[in-house]
Amino acid sequence: xxRSPRAVVVGAxxxxxxxxxxxxxVGGTLRGVxxxxxxxxxxxxxxxxxxxxxxxxxxxxxxxxxxxxHICTPNAHHVRQTEAALAAGKHVICEKPLATSAADAERLxxxxxxxxxxxxxxxxxxxxxxxxxxxDRRLNGEFGAxxxxxxxxxQDWMLSESTVSWRVDPDAGGPSRAFADIGSHWCDLVEWxxxxxxxxxxxxxxxxIATRPAGTGAGFGAAGQGAPAGEGPVPRVPVRxxxxxxxxxRTADGVLGTLTVSQVSAGRKNRxxxxxxxASGSAVFDQENPETAWLGAQDGARVLVRDPxxxxxxxxxxxxxxxxxxxxxxDCFNAFVADTYAAIDGGAxxxxxxxxxGARSARLVEAVLRSAASLTWTNVETAxxxxxxx
Numbered sequence: 001x002x003r004s005p006r007a008v009v010v011g012a013x014x015x016x017x018x019x020x021x022x023x024x025x026v027g028g029t030l031r032g033v034x035x036x037x038x039x040x041x042x043x044x045x046x047x048x049x050x051x052x053x054x055x056x057x058x059x060x061x062x063x064x065x066x067x068x069x070h071i072c073t074p075n076a077h078h079v080r081q082t083e084a085a086l087a088a089g090k091h092v093i094c095e096k097p098l099a100t101s102a103a104d105a106e107r108l109x110x111x112x113x114x115x116x117x118x119x120x121x122x123x124x125x126x127x128x129x130x131x132x133x134x135x136d137r138r139l140n141g142e143f144g145a146x147x148x149x150x151x152x153x154x155q156d157w158m159l160s161e162s163t164v165s166w167r168v169d170p171d172a173g174g175p176s177r178a179f180a181d182i183g184s185h186w187c188d189l190v191e192w193x194x195x196x197x198x199x200x201x202x203x204x205x206x207x208x209i210a211t212r213p214a215g216t217g218a219g220f221g222a223a224g225q226g227a228p229a230g231e232g233p234v235p236r237v238p239v240r241x242x243x244x245x246x247x248x249x250r251t252a253d254g255v256l257g258t259l260t261v262s263q264v265s266a267g268r269k270n271r272x273x274x275x276x277x278x279a280s281g282s283a284v285f286d287q288e289n290p291e292t293a294w295l296g297a298q299d300g301a302r303v304l305v306r307d308p309x310x311x312x313x314x315x316x317x318x319x320x321x322x323x324x325x326x327x328x329x330x331d332c333f334n335a336f337v338a339d340t341y342a343a344i345d346g347g348a349x350x351x352x353x354x355x356x357x358g359a360r361s362a363r364l365v366e367a368v369l370r371s372a373a374s375l376t377w378t379n380v381e382t383a384x385x386x387x388x389x390x
Contacts, residue, residue: 005091005341008052008060010034010081011072012044015095018333019070020048025330026338031066034059057081061088068344071095074172075180079104082119086111091118091344093337096184097365098358100174102381105362109355119355120340123188125272126351127332127339129306129318130293134276134283135193135351136312137295143278149190149249149257151274153182158243158263161209166216170240176365177241179205183261183368184361186272187249188353191360193285194276196251198364199380203371205242208264212239247368250377270329291326314350 007023009016012035023030032052035041045053054060060069061084069085071078071094079099085092092112098121099105112119125131137143157163167173167181174180191197213234243264249257262268272287282296293304304311306327308319318335321327339349363381371378 004029005067005344006031006065007068007070008032008034008054008063008066009070009072010057010060011070011074011095012036012040013072016070016072017048018330019072019093019337020050021330022334022337023070025334026341028068028337028341031063032060057084061085061090067091068093068341074166075100075174076172079108082108083111086115086117086119089115089117091340093120093122093340094358096121096123096358097174097180097362098355099362100180102359102362102366105355105359109359112355118340118343119358120336120343121353121355121358121361122333122336123185123192123353123357123361124329124332124336125185125189125287126192126353127318127335128285128287128290129308129311129315129327130290130304131189131193131285132314132318132351133304133306133311134285134293135195136314137283138193138195138276142281143276143283144280146194146196146251146253146255146276146278148277149194149196149251149255149274150259150277151186151190152260152262152271153186153273154260154265154268154271155182155263156266156268158209159266161211162213164213164215164234168212168239168241169216172216173241174365175241176205176369178243178261178263179203179245179247179368180365182263182272183245183247183259184365186259186261186274187364188357188361189272190257190274190276192351192353193274196253196255197380198249198257199252200250200377201247201364201367201371201380202375202377203245203247203368204375205245205368205372207239207241208243209239211236213237245368245372287329290328 006029009019032050032054035044038055068091071081082094214237245261247259275284284294291306307323308316339352342349367378367380
């Protein structure tokens with residue numbers, strides 16, 4: 001970046017705080033924050049030490065000094081807020097899902113394109129240095145033709161039947177929870193790293209906890225647990241979104257893939273894991289252990305360690321710390337925001353996930369839900385705009 005973009009974060013939950021920290025970490029100017037009420041906005045603005053007090057989202061749109069809006073609100077608000085920010089001439093970073101329907105996500109992507117504005121979606125696992133290393137080796141032909149792709153994304157934050165979260169309610173979070181929330185990350189990452197497109201899916205989804213306490217609660221990482229002290233029992237309501245999903249996928253080239261998704265796997269905090277098996281070699285990445293990658297060959301295997309002095313240019317670029325000094329999720333998020341701001345400044349950073357990727361993800365979510373309802377192989381509908389895989 002050649003300057004310091006002025007940004008506002010809309011939404012003050014866990015992920016909003018991550019966005020705010022990233023804005024400052026990469027040299028942006030955090031102008032303000034908008035929370036759920038004017039009173040909470042003022043309180044969070046004080047806590048985050050931001051200079052401008054915005055009473056509401058409309059005040060942000062009216063402020064010509066704001067260049068970038070980070071949308072970190074519950075999923076049901078993304079379309080309206082992203083569309084309004086683009087109409088006001090603001091660049092947007094919108095948390096995924098970009099929209100809870102593929103049609104809306106595609107429309108937002110097109111709006112940003114027509115306006116010449118950056119619309120980015122935080123598929124930030126692309127920014128692990130060793131993810132870039134595996135992708136570079138694929139581009140150089142190291143693995144050969146893919147034989148199989150497989151993996152899982154497992155969490156346990158919804159394991160307790162007392163956990164409360166707005167994500168459980170399809171009116172707030174959308175018709176899919178576990179797959180849309182984390183399965184979407186796995187699909188984006190594997191498609192981008194392996195250079196494939198999943199064209200068909202057959203899926204099953206399951207709800208393992210039939211009822212949960214009524215209420216909105218918190219998001220991932222800070223979910224509410226039961227009723228506050230001194231209050232009576234909280235009414236329970238039926239859960240209408242999935243806790244688990246299993247998906248069989250097929251690429252345009254006929255390669256099969258499998259994916260297991262769960263938010264109720266005890267002890268798995270955030271385990272995004274994939275294996276790519278090629279005719280000449282295999283690669284494994286585990287997000288809970290991101291400093292190493294496993295590379296397999298027919299005559300043996302080895303563990304690759306992140307090292308800014310070796311490997312692909314992108315691995316070196318994103319390796320901010322010396323080898324042996326662990327990097328993690330926050331470093332990925334900072335790098336993603338830095339690349340978004342570089343794109344706003346006219347750059348073309350490699351691998352920046354944009355509105356096109358958000359629309360792609362929404363189509364995959366819809367295909368999984370259609371397949372789970374029909375119990376059949378289901379086509380993933382393609383975009384009306386051209387997509388390119390590299």
